[in-house]
Amino acid sequence: MFKLFEPNKIFKITSRATKYVLFLFIVVLSVGLLEALVLSPEDYKQSDAVRIMYVHVPAAWISLGIFSSITFFSICGFIFKNKNFFLISKSLAPSGFVFNIIALVTGSIWGKPTWGTWWAWDARITSMLILVLFYAMYIIVWRIYDKEEKVYRISTFITILGIINVPIIKYSVDWWNTLHQPASINILSKSSIHSSMLYPLLIMTAAFTLFSLLIFLMKYNTELIKIKNKGLDRL
Amino acid sequence: MYGRKVKLRFWFIVLILITLILTTFLILKSLEENVIYFQSPTEIKSIAEIDKNKIRVGGMVKKNSIYINSKEVNFIITDFKNEINVIYSGAVPNLFAEGKGVVVEGFLKDRNFFSATKILAKHDENYMPPEVKEALGEK
Numbered sequence: 001m002f003k004l005f006e007p008n009k010i011f012k013i014t015s016r017a018t019k020y021v022l023f024l025f026i027v028v029l030s031v032g033l034l035e036a037l038v039l040s041p042e043d044y045k046q047s048d049a050v051r052i053m054y055v056h057v058p059a060a061w062i063s064l065g066i067f068s069s070i071t072f073f074s075i076c077g078f079i080f081k082n083k084n085f086f087l088i089s090k091s092l093a094p095s096g097f098v099f100n101i102i103a104l105v106t107g108s109i110w111g112k113p114t115w116g117t118w119w120a121w122d123a124r125i126t127s128m129l130i131l132v133l134f135y136a137m138y139i140i141v142w143r144i145y146d147k148e149e150k151v152y153r154i155s156t157f158i159t160i161l162g163i164i165n166v167p168i169i170k171y172s173v174d175w176w177n178t179l180h181q182p183a184s185i186n187i188l189s190k191s192s193i194h195s196s197m198l199y200p201l202l203i204m205t206a207a208f209t210l211f212s213l214l215i216f217l218m219k220y221n222t223e224l225i226k227i228k229n230k231g232l233d234r235l
Numbered sequence: 236m237y238g239r240k241v242k243l244r245f246w247f248i249v250l251i252l253i254t255l256i257l258t259t260f261l262i263l264k265s266l267e268e269n270v271i272y273f274q275s276p277t278e279i280k281s282i283a284e285i286d287k288n289k290i291r292v293g294g295m296v297k298k299n300s301i302y303i304n305s306k307e308v309n310f311i312i313t314d315f316k317n318e319i320n321v322i323y324s325g326a327v328p329n330l331f332a333e334g335k336g337v338v339v340e341g342f343l344k345d346r347n348f349f350s351a352t353k354i355l356a357k358h359d360e361n362y363m364p365p366e367v368k369e370a371l372g373e374k
Contacts, residue, residue, distance in 0.1 A: 041364030045330060050362060079244045115355045116328030122272035160251055164259050177271040177293060179338055184360040194363035 011224045018217045025210035032207045035200035043197075050197065052110040058205040060103035060128070062212055064166055066096030067131060070138065071159040078156045086152050089159070090142055091219035095212040097135040104128055115179060123172035124180035127165055134162030273338045276317040285343050292319060292349055293338040293357060301333055312337060312349075323351040330356035 036054035043050035070089045077085030107125065108118050119125070138158050145151045173182040184193040191198060263270060273293035292312060300311035307324040310333075321339055331337060336357030341350050363371075 041366075043362055044365040044368035045335075046358070053362070075248055079241055079248065081241075114328070114330055114358050116331075117353075117355055120272065120355070123270050160248070161255065163252075164255050168259070168263075176267070177273050177275070179272050179355060179357060181358050181360045184362060192361045194367055196364055197362050 008228075011221065011228075014217050014224070015221055018214065018221070021210055021214045021217060025207060025214055028203060028210055029207040032200060032203040035203055040200045041196055046114055049110060049113050052106050053197075054200050054204045056103055056106040056110060057201060058208045059099040059106065061205060062208050063096050063100035063103055063131065063135075064169060066092050066099070066212060067135065067159075067162060068166055070096065071163040074152075074156040074159045077152060083148075083152075086155070087220065087223045089155070091216050091223060092212075093135060093139050093142075094219065095215040097132070097139060099208065099212070100128065100132045100135055104132065120179045122178040122180055123176045124169065124178050127169045127172055130165050131162065131169060134158060134165065138162070275314040276312055276319040277314055279319055279343065279349075280317050280346055282346075285345065287342070289340060289352070290343060291338055291340045292321075292343075293336070294319075296331070296333050296335055296337050298333050312339065318347075319349050320347055321349045321351050323354055325354075327354050328356040330358060332356075335359075 032054070036051055040051070040054075042048055070092050073085045073089040073092070076082065077089065104125075107128075111120070112118050138155055141155045141158060142151055145154065172178060173180055185191045185198070185201075193201070273291035276292065276294055279292060294312040294314040297311040297313045297318065300309075302309040307322055308327060309323075310321055312319050312321055321341075323339065323341075331354060336359055338355040338357050339349060339351040340353040340355070342352070343349055
């Protein structure tokens with residue numbers, strides 16, 4: 001099992017993929033920024049402040065998505081005792097962490113002109129702050145301990161604790177009264193966001209996803225090279 | 236297909252997850268009052284005694300209820316079942332308007348009267364260009 005996953009085999013693909021992903025990212029980001037900053041209309045109520053959303057919402061989605069992926073791969077690594085899964089998790093973490101901070105900062109910048117406050121201790125914002133702390137803990141664990149076995153166990157435990165927070169973030173706006181508005185985009189029912197604003201949002205999400213993929217590939221390649229340098233063919 | 240250890244580790248993770256979910260659920264359930272950011276006028280009407288501490292009340296600004304004079308702003312917050320009068324002096328956020336969401340922070344004088352120290356505009360989940368809003372308004 002997981003034969004396909006052996007480092008020397010994937011390294012051939014991942015080392016070449018980087019430049020294509022970079023190219024694609026630049027193209028999609030250019031289109032996305034043009035759409036979001038120039039072509040898309042102002043909002044009837046927030047006017048130009050709506051443009052912050054095109055960064056804020058994708059960043060928040062991706063930070064949630066990456067944390068879920070980290071948890072999934074860590075649990076797989078723990079169950080199957082496969083080192084590669086842990087390396088994937090480790091390489092995913094930095095971009096998730098950065099996007100989480102971007103989501104909080106842009107939210108704050110949007111909150112001042114719209115709500116009239118930089119920060120509110122409501123359920124959505126506080127649970128996002130907790131997610132940043134989990135990201136930070138996860139990243140720090142990899143630096144504190146030298147023994148690999150120990151890192152694997154503790155980091156998996158942190159992701160399991162943190163994953164409980166993810167559905168709380170998602171549903172906080174429905175379960176409790178929050179200052180943060182409920183979700184505008186629903187997969188099952190009609191979205192309450194006009195299509196002229198939805199498309200730039202989706203393009204920006206694609207751009208940010210490509211960026212995370214790019215950072216992931218660079219990090220992951222570094223990990224694979226480290227293994228090669230140790231003179232090990234197998235994990 | 237998988238070894239006994241693999242299965243054990245799988246069920247171990249499942250157990251940890253169930254335990255954590257239940258614990259979190261119980262904690263959040265018991266803390267519900269503190270997790271909510273604001274109370275609705277209906278909840279204010281039903282409280283047993285008036286809290287001297289700072290609280291937040293949220294709802295819609297009632298249509299045609301804003302009165303502004305040189306010193307203060309008066310308006311009514313409604314959740315379409317109950318209403319509460321608010322008095323406030325100071326600057327209001329740009330998005331503060333009749334028929335829109337609002338959260339006020341301050342002190343409750345009695346069950347119908349609230350003295351706000353801060354006003355926050357609550358934005359809803361609708362995003363659209365002005366032309367679309369006009370077209371919707373005409374209907």
